[in-house]
Amino acid sequence: YNVARIKLGWAHELRLGNLKARRDWGFAGDYVKAMWLMLQQEVPTDYVVATGVTHSVQEFVEIAFDHVQLDWQKYVLIDPRFVRPAEVDFLQGDATKARKELGWEPTVSFEELVKLMVEADLELLSKEAKAKG
Template sequence: MSVQPAEIYNLAAMSHVKASFDLSEYTSNIDALGTLRILEAIRICGLEKSIRFYQASTSELYGKVREGTPRPSNPFYPCSPYGKIYIATAKLYAYWTTINYREAYEMFAVNGILFNHESPRRGEDFVTRKITRAVAKIYLNQQEFIELGTLDSKRDWGHARDFVEAMWLMLQRDAPEDCIIATGETHSVREFVELAFQEINREIVTPKYGFVVKYETFMVSYETTQEH
């Protein structure tokens, strides 16, 4: 091979929950079979002892955790095609495929279960970017208000830069081990909106519930009980 990587990070995915309902087959092909194809390519090329593989997994695997916070012992219960495709799941398939290749072929292959992480590169169809863009437009008098769904939905938000460092650190360990990558703190969409408007010295006058996201999960967080 002309290219012989030492580390592979599989971040390719259909990661938008709403879109995953509309593009279920595409989601399954990318999120599930895409992981299998990479791992099988590593094996076929005889690089299973020289390449370290990172699989980006997701907190969506925990799905319907509506009380308390997910723990490592919690069973997976995905509730969107991003997590759930018929009996199996796209991301859950990738999760167990990574483990199977690790155990069957002694590959250094790990899953990093990522909770929400943000950066300026976040797509505009995600609520965090939608809020920040709207606040900027309101400040510039290009927009009068912003309509959102439920403001009480909570997330464990971190910074993408810190999460990527955690991914890299997982591949520097002596032995492969799956990890949860999170901050351990939850914040509501309401808090996010309030902090964003504080940056332009504005207050939320009247929250307007224009719609509720049909596939919203109430809380996605992780109780920090281990080093991560």
């Protein structure tokens, strides 16, 4: 959201905590498909839905700013208030069971996901600006 605000000139910085934290980000539409596949099973069971691939917060930021042709280093500030005291640096899911039993696979790459998010934010903010006149 703030990358779009910066691109539109409505903000001038993005304050973040730990850029090295790694997460297993995935596309909500892919996860909804996994949930639907779970509901089609005869016997209920637990599944982990994840891409199985981690990316750092910094990678996310780099792709987002690159998508709007801005240098992230000019806008991102590390703010100690946003560094979690009990930070888990690495979160990765193992969706092996979902892949084997459901035939589920994520279809949207991390880079595509970040770009989709930035585009959605730009569209939303542009509509808000037009509505305000």
